[in-house]
Amino acid sequence: ELKVEQNPLFLSMQEGKNYTIYCNYSTTSDRLYWYRQDPGKSLESLFVLLSNGAVKQEGRLMASLDTKARLSTLHITAAVHDLSATYFCAVDIDYGGSQGNLIFGKGTKLSVKP
Template identity: 90%
Template sequence: ELKVEQNPLFLSMQEGKNYTIYCNYSTTSDRLYWYRQDPGKSLESLFVLLSNGAVKQEGRLMASLDTKARLSTLHITAAVHDLSATYFCAVTSMGGGSNYKLTFGKGTLLTVNP
């Protein structure tokens, strides 16, 4: 059974600081996703990482994937208040037989303080 662990689950940051959210998964996967969720809202896709060593950046967020370590990171640079949200990583199991269903981590609630 595929398991996805995120840490930390709660993160309180000051504006302007850097931090990293970690996502570990238990079995081989072919895709890793990062999502942002604002309270009461849907899941906003941030990144899809497909291969070992993949790195993607959008604004102050950068995601990377190490498939050998089964680890993805979401790095936040010079945080601003607008980044406050819950961030989820999610993983699909290998192969089409998995139906590409997503297994989610528990999420990281990020609060950026002035």
């Protein structure tokens, strides 16, 4: 059974601090997505990682992918309150040439406090 595990599930940070969210998955995949979800809202795409070693950065967030270790990380630098949200990683499953679909982790609820 395919598993996508995120940790931690809950994260309370102080503003200005750094932290990393981890996403482990149990099947072969070279595509991984990170989404942000605010309460009562839909999923906002943050990063699309398409190959081993891929690294993408946007503002205070940086995501990386190690397909050999089946691990992706989302690093937060100098957190600010506006980053408070739930972050999901999702692994793209290949149907062997046809369209894939996403298997999500349980999400990491991030709270950034002054």
